[in-house]
Amino acid sequence: MRILLLGVLAVVLAAAPAGLALRVAEQQPGKNVRAAAQVVLLGTGTPNADPDRSGPAVAIVVNDTPYLVDFGPGVVRRASAAFRKGIKGLAVKNLDLAFVTHLHSDHTAGYPDLILTPWVLERKEPLKVYGPKGIKAMTANILRAYQQDVAIRLRGGEPSNKTGFKVIAHEIKPGVVYKDENVTVKAFLVSHGSWKEAYGYRFETPDRTIVISGDCAPSPSVIDNCNGCDVLIHEVYSQTGFATRTPDWQKYHSRYHTSSVELAELASKARPGLLILYHQLFWGVTEDDLLKEVRAGYAGKVVSGHDLDVY
Ligand SMILES: [Zn+2]
Numbered sequence: 001m002r003i004l005l006l007g008v009l010a011v012v013l014a015a016a017p018a019g020l021a022l023r024v025a026e027q028q029p030g031k032n033v034r035a036a037a038q039v040v041l042l043g044t045g046t047p048n049a050d051p052d053r054s055g056p057a058v059a060i061v062v063n064d065t066p067y068l069v070d071f072g073p074g075v076v077r078r079a080s081a082a083f084r085k086g087i088k089g090l091a092v093k094n095l096d097l098a099f100v101t102h103l104h105s106d107h108t109a110g111y112p113d114l115i116l117t118p119w120v121l122e123r124k125e126p127l128k129v130y131g132p133k134g135i136k137a138m139t140a141n142i143l144r145a146y147q148q149d150v151a152i153r154l155r156g157g158e159p160s161n162k163t164g165f166k167v168i169a170h171e172i173k174p175g176v177v178y179k180d181e182n183v184t185v186k187a188f189l190v191s192h193g194s195w196k197e198a199y200g201y202r203f204e205t206p207d208r209t210i211v212i213s214g215d216c217a218p219s220p221s222v223i224d225n226c227n228g229c230d231v232l233i234h235e236v237y238s239q240t241g242f243a244t245r246t247p248d249w250q251k252y253h254s255r256y257h258t259s260s261v262e263l264a265e266l267a268s269k270a271r272p273g274l275l276i277l278y279h280q281l282f283w284g285v286t287e288d289d290l291l292k293e294v295r296a297g298y299a300g301k302v303v304s305g306h307d308l309d310v311y
């Protein structure tokens with residue numbers, strides 16, 4: 001038996017170099033040697049106007065191509081800061097594709113900035129946006145609000161390009177909503193209080209699967225879509241801080257958001273390689289305390305995210 005096993009092992013080892021060589025040879029003619037997908041936290045905040053935490057926005061960067069999720073206030077300046085830190089793909093003029101989880105203002109107040117600022121900074125491509133029903137109307141209304149600015153930049157003597165202010169907005173349904181050579185993006189519904197449509201997204205890249213919850217109360221769809229994913233980025237509020245809130249706010253938060261205790265239970269079922277907390281509501285507790293609350297019920301690897309962290 002042992003001899004047989006050794007024999008099989010020898011065959012496998014003998015075959016391996018040829019296989020490796022083949023893979024290397026296959027890479028030679030292609031221009032893309034695959035780079036690891038990076039998660040760049042652009043904004044980890046909430047509606048609270050914390051100067052250290054911009055509005056919710058995450059960039060998945062694959063082969064120097066950025067895929068944004070949400071555009072809270074500050075999104076373009078945070079992308080610019082990440083570029084200065086060495087994330088080449090986040091040059092402002094590269095920001096031409098975004099997925100929005102839902103239309104709450106903390107996730108979308110950076111939308112006019114994302115439409116207009118990269119255009120002024122020479123983005124020629126129209127912005128492509130994917131999101132729930134209502135994103136088309138929001139887009140049209142923002143462009144209407146800024147029509148004087150757009151007209152002056154187009155025809156008032158500025159040497160502007162004539163395409164980069166345009167937006168192609170897609171209203172999505174659950175399932176695969178986008179695919180290219182770097183990513184397959186799947187949208188799934190999550191439970192976010194009275195919102196009819198709030199999405200989480202699953203990004204499948206050549207080397208990592210990354211899931212982002214968006215805003216939600218505990219949602220089984222997050223567990224199903226992560227299911228051992230490499231990275232789960234999930235919103236959270238402190239259970240201890242929650243106890244200090246008034247009953248009407250407690251009722252609201254428990255319908256719309258996920259507590260540290262609930263997240264521990266959810267992550268134990270979702271089994272991510274890394275759990276990143278974002279959109280944290282601390283309500284007076286420290287970051288260490290929040291992490292302790294999660295770790296009390298979750299044995300996996302967990303970090304509390306900050307703006308401009310890269311994973
Ligand atoms: Zn939010």
Ligand SMILES: [Zn+2]
Binds near residue numbers: 102104192215
């Ligand atoms: Zn929300």
